Amino acid sequence: MRFIVTKIIYQKRYLILGWFIGVLGFTILMMYFFPVFKNGELSNSLKGLPPSIEKIIGNKASWTTIGGYISDQLFALRVPMFIIILSIFLFNSFIAGDEKKGLTETQLTLTNGRTRLLIDKVVAIVIIVSFVMSAVLIGIILGDKIIHYHYALNTILIICTNCLLLCLDFGLVAFLAGCLFGRSGIAIGLASVYAFGSYLLSSMVGSVSYLRIPEKLSLFHYYQNNTVFIAKDIIVLSVFALVCLIIGILAFNFRDIKTNS
Amino acid sequence: MGKDVSALEIRDVYKSFGKNDVLKGIDLKIEQGEIFGFLGPNGAGKTTTIRVMLDIFRANRGFIEIFGISNQKIRKTHSLIGYLSSDMALDHDLTGKQYLGHINSRYKGEFMPNAEVLSNILKVKLSSKIGKLSTGNRQKIGLIGALMHNPKLLILDEPTQGFDPLIQQVFVKLIKQYKKKGGTVFMSSHILAEVQELCDRVGFIKDGSIIGLKTIDDLRSSSRKKVIISADQKELEKIKYQHKSLPGLHYISESGNRMHLGFSGDINKLMDYLSTKKIDDVSIMEPELDEIFLDLYRKDGGS
Numbered sequence: 201m202r203f204i205v206t207k208i209i210y211q212k213r214y215l216i217l218g219w220f221i222g223v224l225g226f227t228i229l230m231m232y233f234f235p236v237f238k239n240g241e242l243s244n245s246l247k248g249l250p251p252s253i254e255k256i257i258g259n260k261a262s263w264t265t266i267g268g269y270i271s272d273q274l275f276a277l278r279v280p281m282f283i284i285i286l287s288i289f290l291f292n293s294f295i296a297g298d299e300k301k302g303l304t305e306t307q308l309t310l311t312n313g314r315t316r317l318l319i320d321k322v323v324a325i326v327i328i329v330s331f332v333m334s335a336v337l338i339g340i341i342l343g344d345k346i347i348h349y350h351y352a353l354n355t356i357l358i359i360c361t362n363c364l365l366l367c368l369d370f371g372l373v374a375f376l377a378g379c380l381f382g383r384s385g386i387a388i389g390l391a392s393v394y395a396f397g398s399y400l401l402s403s404m405v406g407s408v409s410y411l412r413i414p415e416k417l418s419l420f421h422y423y424q425n426n427t428v429f430i431a432k433d434i435i436v437l438s439v440f441a442l443v444c445l446i447i448g449i450l451a452f453n454f455r456d457i458k459t460n461s
Numbered sequence: 462m463g464k465d466v467s468a469l470e471i472r473d474v475y476k477s478f479g480k481n482d483v484l485k486g487i488d489l490k491i492e493q494g495e496i497f498g499f500l501g502p503n504g505a506g507k508t509t510t511i512r513v514m515l516d517i518f519r520a521n522r523g524f525i526e527i528f529g530i531s532n533q534k535i536r537k538t539h540s541l542i543g544y545l546s547s548d549m550a551l552d553h554d555l556t557g558k559q560y561l562g563h564i565n566s567r568y569k570g571e572f573m574p575n576a577e578v579l580s581n582i583l584k585v586k587l588s589s590k591i592g593k594l595s596t597g598n599r600q601k602i603g604l605i606g607a608l609m610h611n612p613k614l615l616i617l618d619e620p621t622q623g624f625d626p627l628i629q630q631v632f633v634k635l636i637k638q639y640k641k642k643g644g645t646v647f648m649s650s651h652i653l654a655e656v657q658e659l660c661d662r663v664g665f666i667k668d669g670s671i672i673g674l675k676t677i678d679d680l681r682s683s684s685r686k687k688v689i690i691s692a693d694q695k696e697l698e699k700i701k702y703q704h705k706s707l708p709g710l711h712y713i714s715e716s717g718n719r720m721h722l723g724f725s726g727d728i729n730k731l732m733d734y735l736s737t738k739k740i741d742d743v744s745i746m747e748p749e750l751d752e753i754f755l756d757l758y759r760k761d762g763g764s
Contacts, residue, residue, distance in 0.1 A: 203567045211554055302550030305517050310567045311539040456478075456518040460550055 204320035231343020275425035287371030295378030302460030372444035379448035474523030498660035543607035547619035553592030
């Protein structure tokens with residue numbers, strides 16, 4: 201495997217393991233709660249809450265099926281939120297973060313071309329994020345066994361792929377900002393604001409009609425947290441990733457690298 | 462790669478950061494097997510020149526070739542280069558051995574035995590995490606990383622900062638051995654004794670321009686020699702008032718029955734001049750590089 205890819209994975213081995221175990225545990229725990237949601241025990245206790253609060257908790261109607269529960273309780277917000285944080289953190293850390301520490305300068309002196317260096321870093325991060333995402337998949341399968349329900353593997357795969365693409369896209373915003381400016385603060389700030397703004401727009405669009413057009417700028421608009429596979433949405437998310445990647449690489453190739461002195 | 466190709470050629474290189482012009486038309490040619498010292502005060506443009514050479518900074522204008530290959534073809538040129546700077550950032554969460562192992566795999570070679578030998582010479586533990594090492598030991602890891610893959614060109618930016626005097630001596634030995642094997646060195650340094658001992662040629666940079674380019678020997682012969690004369694007070698007085706009769710002779714100071722003079726020019730004329738005086742003793746010494754350095758900057762309008 202390539203030098204930078206193996207180095208990044210090795211350096212982040214404890215972080216990867218920690219996130220994997222954390223996400224796996226969280227997913228199994230959420231699966232374990234399904235019977236409680238399904239039997240309506242929780243729905244009864246939530247009666248009388250204002251609709252806005254209910255929205256945060258999720259769509260009660262979907263809790264009666266395992267598919268609806270997974271879609272609503274895992275993939276609507278919680279899993280994407282965790283993995284988006286990881287993705288932004290990694291892209292920032294290895295692009296703008298490395299540059300801030302002066303490591304990019306050192307890496308470039310070791311026969312790494314600029315484009316290759318970036319591609320190796322992106323490959324390493326995609327591997328790490330996908331690995332952590334696989335914890336969700338494994339968690340659902342193990343959870344299924346614990347609570348004696350069955351949910352088709354291919355449908356979980358579709359949601360996980362969608363979610364993975366969404367999370368990588370937000371990370372690639374940090375990548376793009378890092379490549380353009382080489383500044384960690386800007387990279388994290390822009391990616392986080394875009395992720396939060398996107399979520400806010402998409403969650404409010406149902407009740408605020410004039411947000412329908414601007415909401416198309418939100419990546420959550422193209423994210424399906426259910427079993428529906430919409431090729432157009434996958435294409436939009438993929439093209440977004442590709443555009444961030446290409447602009448980032450071009451910008452990085454034409455500017456001075458920031459050094460620590 | 463032919464023997465007739467220069468190790469490094471920099472032609473008319475300009476670099477500015479915003480409105481701040483840092484390099485103003487740098488021209489340099491370093492031949493294979495040469496140790497070149499790059500000298501200049503802080504902020505003169507030494508590190509910027511090196512970073513432009515390594516394509517870390519992109520030049521606004523000009524060409525740089527490393528063994529005849531454009532410096533922007535990093536993957537080709539950097540495999541020929543070993544680089545060390547005084548503030549080189551290394552991966553703190555790796556041990557020295559892991560870091561050097563990554564460099565070894567980067568150069569697709571079997572260079573770890575070299576790294577082991579160098580670590581023994583430099584007395585640095587490779588099993589410790591880089592982040593836990595002192596600045597000097599981190600610098601040693603950087604030096605091993607620069608040398609272990611037997612590069613054809615070593616680019617060193619203030620390489621011995623953080624080294625104790627003993628390790629500085631080891632460093633000088635290592636560079637001499639490297640030169641014997643045919644290596645080329647481009648080195649910026651503030652330690653003039655080190656430059657004097659190692660370099661074949663030096664370049665002086667000031668305000669982004671090269672103001673002098675000489676061999677160490679040329680530099681010494683064209684520079685003001687130190688002349689110390691011992692004589693009685695009467696004779697010293699005479700010399701003090703008549704020294705201008707010999708062009709190139711400058712009065713510097715006097716203490717007791719000794720007078721310090723500076724001389725630049727034909728040494729035979731100085732000998733003829735002194736033979737007409739009643740002196741007890743005379744010493745003529747080569748100037749130290751730091752004196753030459755200061756002289757050069759003063760002549761160029763520096764402070």
